[in-house]
Amino acid sequence: MPTLAHYQSSLFAQGEPSLRERAEFHRIQLDDTAWIDLAPGWVQGADELFASLHQELEWRGGSRPMYGELVREPRLHASLGGVDQRHVVVRSMSDFLATRYGAGINAGFANLYRDGNDSVAWHADRIGRHEVDPVVAIVSLGAPRKFALRPMGGGPSERFVLNSGDLLVMGGACQHTWEHAVPKMVCAEPRMSLSFRHIPDGPGLDWWYEPEAFGAE
Numbered sequence: 001m002p003t004l005a006h007y008q009s010s011l012f013a014q015g016e017p018s019l020r021e022r023a024e025f026h027r028i029q030l031d032d033t034a035w036i037d038l039a040p041g042w043v044q045g046a047d048e049l050f051a052s053l054h055q056e057l058e059w060r061g062g063s064r065p066m067y068g069e070l071v072r073e074p075r076l077h078a079s080l081g082g083v084d085q086r087h088v089v090v091r092s093m094s095d096f097l098a099t100r101y102g103a104g105i106n107a108g109f110a111n112l113y114r115d116g117n118d119s120v121a122w123h124a125d126r127i128g129r130h131e132v133d134p135v136v137a138i139v140s141l142g143a144p145r146k147f148a149l150r151p152m153g154g155g156p157s158e159r160f161v162l163n164s165g166d167l168l169v170m171g172g173a174c175q176h177t178w179e180h181a182v183p184k185m186v187c188a189e190p191r192m193s194l195s196f197r198h199i200p201d202g203p204g205l206d207w208w209y210e211p212e213a214f215g216a217e
C-alpha cells in the first residue's frame with residue numbers, strides 16, 4: 001500500500017467530509033451531443049475521506065478487455081459496499097447525483113492510482129452502453145491528477161486537472177462518441193476516484209465492479 005507521508009493536502013480538502021451546498025456546476029459542451037459537468041471542490045474534507053477509504057477499502061487488482069485482449073490494469077479497485085453506512089457523505093453523493101441527473105445512479109466503486117505509473121488508458125465505459133445517454137460521475141480524492149477526453153478513435157484531447165473533492169460528470173453521448181483516460185505521470189502522489197453509475201437491476205453500492213465483465217473497448 002502506498003505511503004501518504006509525502007502527500008500535501010489542500011486546506012479546502014481538510015475537515016469533516018460533506019458536500020458543499022454552494023458548489024458551482026459548470027457545463028462544458030464537448031460537441032453537439034456530449035458534455036461534461038465540473039463541480040470544483042464539491043466535497044469538503046475530501047482528504048479526510050481519502051485517508052479513511054485508502055485504509056478501509058479492500059483494494060485489489062483487475063484486468064479488463066481493451067483493444068481485443070485482457071489487459072492487467074495498472075491501478076487497484078475496491079467495492080463501495082457498506083461504505084455509505086460508515087461514511088454518510090458517500091450516500092449523499094449517490095443520492096444527490098441520482099436526483100440531479102435523473103439517471104437512476106445506483107452503483108459505485110473506487111479506483112486507486114498509487115503513483116504516476118498507475119493510469120487508465122483511453123476507453124469509453126461499457127457500463128450503460130446500451131443506454132442512450134449514460135451518466136458517469138467521478139469524484140476525485142487525494143493528489144491532483146489529469147483527466148483527458150478525446151473524440152472516439154483519436155483527435156485533439158481536452159485535459160482537466162482534478163483536485164481533491166472535485167466532481168466530474170460525463171453525460172449526453174459521451175460514452176458513445178468520446179473516450180477518456182487518466183494518463184501516466186512522471187511523478188504523482190496517490191489519488192482515488194469514486195465512480196457512480198446506473199447499472200440495470202439496481203445492485204446498489206454493494207455491487208462489486210468486475211472489470212473483466214464491464215471493461216472498456
Ligand SMILES: O=C(O)CCC(=O)C(=O)O
Nearest residue numbers: 111120125138182193195
Ligand atoms: O479515475 C478516473 O478518474 C477515471 C475512471 C475511469 O475512467 C473508469 O473507471 O472507467
